Amino acid sequence: MADAPAPQRLEPAASSRGKRHGKPVPKRRPRLPQPLGLDVAQRLEALILDGTLGAGERLNEVALARSLGVSRGPVREAARALEKTGLVTVIMNRGAFVRSLRLEEAMEIYEINGALFGLAAANAAERATPAEAQALRSLVAAMQAAIARGDREGFFRGNSAFHACILACARNREAEALYGQLTRKLLLLRRRSFEQPAHMAEANAEHAALLEAIAAGDAALARGLAEAHARLGRVRFLDSIGHAAMPPQPATRGAKAHRKEETP
């Protein structure tokens, strides 16, 4: 009995909109150039990938609306958008739930990402400009420096930038968007990138080889290296979480999860 049977409330009192002194987020928004729903969606996505909204948690429309200072409409739109990107699941008459990525699905996404990355690398080898190749080179150097000083976060950022840069070199906007979306989805599982130093060094060596293949214009080699990198990245990920299944159930913080919390 971790919590009282009382209904969970994000806001304690919150009787109505009559009082004006304690309201948390009633601030006027200064002419947003984009629809509110999009903004809300981005914020919700950040909240989810950030872990503030735990896996399996329900997105209470009214609570979120009050918390974000908007009405339910944009929140609904945002939830539906996030459903399309796969971050939440919507069930009729029950609401939107933060999706918990099963390991199996993550493996599927890794496969797709590998194919996409291989395609991008091959294209990049044929189409990348010298400037882009140089950018890749400096990114690899930056990652090496991050590894040397044990900067996991820096490595993570460099890694993301490196992959994104290759996708950009491929001149395939669709693939670029798709890859970004899938990669974000993977973040559902590995909340925080806590790679081991050995892993980082290994990955960056692969990066260097791939970069050279691209710079040399060898599409076939680049593709092979990229696919191998994706496969090895998957293996490294599995290794970093214990090599075996380890379903993400022990991580569910029971404090927030008090209902059945199933996400079919």
Add this chain to the structure above:
Amino acid sequence: MADAPAPQRLEPAASSRGKRHGKPVPKRRPRLPQPLGLDVAQRLEALILDGTLGAGERLNEVALARSLGVSRGPVREAARALEKTGLVTVIMNRGAFVRSLRLEEAMEIYEINGALFGLAAANAAERATPAEAQALRSLVAAMQAAIARGDREGFFRGNSAFHACILACARNREAEALYGQLTRKLLLLRRRSFEQPAHMAEANAEHAALLEAIAAGDAALARGLAEAHARLGRVRFLDSIGHAAMPPQPATRGAKAHRKEETP
């Protein structure tokens, strides 16, 4: 100023809900098991792929809502969902427009589809059951029959089923969904599949070879054949529309399109 300064709104015909004698679809819907927005999205998608909603046309929320017998909320949701799938573009304060796929984007999608299909074929070679192989075989036979009797529609259905079956054999739900989505998006461009008989025969020969590779469990060969099939399919598509650019602009029917109709 007690007298109405200007509160009286002159009724611009067909604006308010004053008249309702000619309402086309006010019928009560019998408890739909899915949210209305989803249903509306599916109907809109059909309308778009069907060509009823021409390229570049604006989706008038109120008109569509009345026409479908629902309110604007679900229509908005549907439009946003279709935006996520890439069938429409939404512009702030201007509305949702049926997207016209440029040839360049279609080529990008063809590339992605090729990578995805290659991945699926390789997996299928390793994981397909004998029953599934048999299903593929009968599909190829059915397509052959359709070709023999000049049944373009039948061939098209068989072709879709064949590809979908391979994706299903790959045991990668994510890839399956993605492939379907991308393929549907391609339908924006080639409204009606009017392949030439020679094209159909060529494609089916490739199907047969691919099928054999999958049945034999040769993943590498299957992947190569699948990717080649995708590439050749792209070439055939280009050939069937004139081999050159031919931008899809002449299709804008002026009757419905009275504005500038640009879709950036």
Add this chain to the structure above:
DNA sequence: ATTCTTTAGACTGTTTACAGTTCCGCCCGG
């Protein structure tokens, strides 16, 4: 005649209100 300004209209973005459903606790009968 042409161009700039004004002004009305239509439509989208957002909010608010209502109806139906689901879920939880509670009471009652076995």
Add this chain to the structure above:
DNA sequence: CCGGGCGGAACTGTAAACAGTCTAAAGAAT
């Protein structure tokens, strides 16, 4: 003691109302 209806609260789905924006046509000035 336990299982099964029963009522109420909370929440979602949907509809309608409100407010701001963009478009476009009409009028005035050059």
